[in-house]
Amino acid sequence: MLSGTNRMPGENGKDYAYRVIRQNIMNLTLEPGKAISEVDLAAALQLSRTPVREVMSRLKEEYLVDVIPQVGTYISKIDPGLIDEAVFMRFSLEKEVLLLACNRFSAEDVRLLQHNVEKQESLQQRQGAAFLFHELDNEFHSLLFRGCGKEHVWDSITRLSTHYNRMRLMFEIEYDFTPAIEQHRNLIKLITEQRVDDVESAVHRHIIEPMSRWKELQV
Numbered sequence: 001m002l003s004g005t006n007r008m009p010g011e012n013g014k015d016y017a018y019r020v021i022r023q024n025i026m027n028l029t030l031e032p033g034k035a036i037s038e039v040d041l042a043a044a045l046q047l048s049r050t051p052v053r054e055v056m057s058r059l060k061e062e063y064l065v066d067v068i069p070q071v072g073t074y075i076s077k078i079d080p081g082l083i084d085e086a087v088f089m090r091f092s093l094e095k096e097v098l099l100l101a102c103n104r105f106s107a108e109d110v111r112l113l114q115h116n117v118e119k120q121e122s123l124q125q126r127q128g129a130a131f132l133f134h135e136l137d138n139e140f141h142s143l144l145f146r147g148c149g150k151e152h153v154w155d156s157i158t159r160l161s162t163h164y165n166r167m168r169l170m171f172e173i174e175y176d177f178t179p180a181i182e183q184h185r186n187l188i189k190l191i192t193e194q195r196v197d198d199v200e201s202a203v204h205r206h207i208i209e210p211m212s213r214w215k216e217l218q219v
Contacts, residue, residue, distance in 0.1 A: 001040065001041075001044050002020055002021070002024050002029065002030075002041070002044045002045070003023075003024060003027070003029050004020060004023055004024070005020055005044065005045060012051075013045075013047050013048070013051040014051040014054055014055065016045065016047070016051075017041070017045055017047055017051045017052050017055045018055045018058060018059075020045060021041060021052075021055055021059065022059060022062075022064065025059070025064050025065075025075055025162075025166075026162065026165060026166060026169075027131055027169070028166060028169060028170065028173075030075045031075060032075055032076065032077045032078050032166065033074060033075060033077045034074065034075045035072050035073070035074050036065070036073050036074065036075060037072075037073070038052045038053055038056060038073070056073060062159070062162055063076055063079065063082060063162060063163065064076055064162055076163075078163050078166060078167055079163050082160075082162075082163040082164070083163050083164045083167055083211075083214075085160060086157070086160045086161040086163065086164035086165075087164060087207060087208065087211065089156075089157055089160055089161075090157050090161065090164070090207055091203060091204070091207050091208060093150075093153060093157060094141070094144070094203050094207065095199055095200055095203050097144055097145055097148050097150055097153075098144065098187065098190065098191070098199045098202075098203060099196055099199055100148040100150075101144060101147060101148055101191045102190065102191055102194045102195070102196050102199070103194065103196075104147075104148060105147050105148075105191050105192075106147070109143070109147035110188060110191065110192055112143050112147075113140060113143055113144070113147075113184075113187075113188050113191075114188060116136055116139055116140045116143060116184075117140065117181060117184050117185055117188065119136055120133055120136045120137070120140070120177075120181045120184065121181055123136075124177075124178060124181070130169065130172040130173040130177065131169065131173075133172060133177050133180075134165075134168065134169050134172055137168075137172075137177075137180060137184075138158075138165070140184055141154065142154050144187075145157075167214055168210075170214075171210060171213065171214060175213070180206070180210075183202070183205060183206045186202060187202060187206070190202055
């Protein structure tokens with residue numbers, strides 16, 4: 001039912017339940033629309049129902065579960081409206097961060113991006129590597145924001161992007177993620193060559209254009 005259930009040293013029951021359940025929603029192990037039970041989740045995590053019930057309330061606030069009185073609790077289906085809001089926020093802010101990066105990224109910042117992309121490229125011939133690529137993809141963009149001193153901005157984007165990121169993962173599972181890797185390479189080149197005039201079109205290609213193929217995957 002759940003993957004990645006190893007408990008971290010010193011992790012309390014509530015934090016453990018939140019981390020594992022949320023991760024399983026985000027990696028699609030718990031599929032959109034799936035009915036879930038606090039009893040079953042507590043048993044899978046070897047916890048009482050109390051921390052799981054508290055986690056359900058938190059995940060409801062994050063739009064990741066829907067609680068219907070007298071009916072049940074369900075993993076939220078993908079909401080196009082929440083995707084649109086996340087894309088608007090990410091597109092607007094990522095343009096600005098890339099402009100900053102063109103002017104302030106250090107050689108070490110660039111090296112970290114390049115190392116991340118090298119790890120992405122190592123996954124190209126591996127079967128079932130979409131989730132690993134997805135994690136590296138998120139790390140790549142996190143490095144962009146962190147290198148510009150805007151890591152908390154990235155945290156805010158991440159919190160709003162739960163539906164957007166699940167949709168991205170579905171797309172990466174279904175289709176080849178090679179174009180995204182090539183776009184990451186291009187973003188690094190923009191930064192090192194300080195090509196600020198090309199930033200907006202590059203971000204549009206990376207964030208906006210893939211959405212035209214998402215409708216067939218909508219759930």
